Ligand SMILES: Cc1cc2nc3c(=O)[nH]c(=O)nc-3n(C[C@H](O)[C@H](O)[C@H](O)COP(=O)(O)O)c2cc1C
């Protein structure tokens with residue numbers, strides 16, 4: 149069995165729940181590590197007023213005893229502090245007062261189509277679950293996948309490479325885990341200081357002009373064993389699974405593995421990673437244009453994923469829309485909103501990549517206890533002669 153992650157919860161409801169099923173027993177978890185990721189997801193220049201209210205933390209309510217998994221589903225609860233301000237509007241049960249409905253769908257959000265599909269005249273019935281508040285629960289669950297991956301030697305990092313027109317300079321050497329030290333100190337989680345400052349200026353100027361912003365983040369998994377995923381059927385291809393997981397994050401519009409869209413622009417001799425062999429190193433590559441995936445399987449090189457985010461749909465100077473009650477032209481809903489969340493999205497991307505990779509390890513190596521997994525991984529390393 150693989151790993152399953154399920155979330156429940158609305159943006160302004162009592163809280164979010166995440167259940168992760170399929171972790172082996174005996175996996176050591178650290179409460180601080182989970183909550184560190186929860187806090188990292190809240191950071192980033194360009195966030196709105198909501199992040200001043202929330203102090204996200206995940207409480208473990210099932211599946212863990214004295215810091216170790218028991219082998220059953222793990223349940224995590226993330227309270228919404230903002231619920232205090234929404235108790236009447238978001239109460240699970242009928243309330244005395246009549247609650248005003250929302251009738252102004254925002255272009256780019258789930259609002260309009262959601263009302264048709266789910267037979268409601270109140271946009272709030274849709275936007276509450278469509279909201280990326282849900283990603284707090286994914287990050288909590290992803291932290292468990294990260295703990296599992298760490299136990300088999302895999303580390304995941306992310307950084308922002310673009311905010312609208314501002315792009316980080318190309319790097320002359322492949323990134324290592326060490327290069328990411330201090331990335332969270334940048335207000336936009338960018339590795340280059342000068343670009344970081346330019347990105348902050350860009351956000352400041354566009355936000356003042358009532359604009360929102362998108363961009364690109366990159367997630368890299370280091371130390372991944374070769375042979376996760378499979379070429380034998382479309383559903384098993386790991387590049388496909390990674391793309392699905394990334395595209396499922398709210399507002400993501402494009403995913404590239406390795407050189408991604410850029411390989412379409414170069415001839416074959418510059419698109420692939422030639423194969424070499426050395427008695428000491430075994431098989432090796434001098435490039436990683438494929439981003440650690442060939443034939444839907446990991447190659448043993450770092451897994452590199454680039455993800456493009458569209459600008460946030462809610463604008464402080466709203467776009468044109470239609471009142472779904474009167475059918476009259478109107479301005480879209482004007483709500484408290486983030487203007488740029490690419491840095492936060494990168495942390496969510498880490499969680500999603502961690503989940504997909506941990507799932508692939510569970511499928512390939514099985515094991516009821518984490519030591520079973522470690523032993524199976526070590527036997528495989530020996531068989532194929534693979535070292536990091
Ligand atoms: C971390 C994060 C925060 C977001 N914050 C907002 C926000 O404040 N306002 C908004 O309109 N959209 C926000 N979004 C984007 C919407 O949730 C998303 O565009 C919407 O659910 C529609 O889904 P789609 O863009 O994938 O089609 C955010 C996305 C992420 C990843």
Ligand SMILES: C=C(O[C@@H]1CC(C(=O)O)=C[C@@H](OP(=O)(O)O)[C@H]1O)C(=O)O
Nearest residue numbers: 196198278279280281284483484485486
């Ligand atoms: C709450 C979070 O993000 C929210 C995502 C979001 C949306 O429409 O996606 C809209 C905003 O919600 P609110 O209207 O309450 O400010 C964001 O703050 C979060 O990331 O924790």
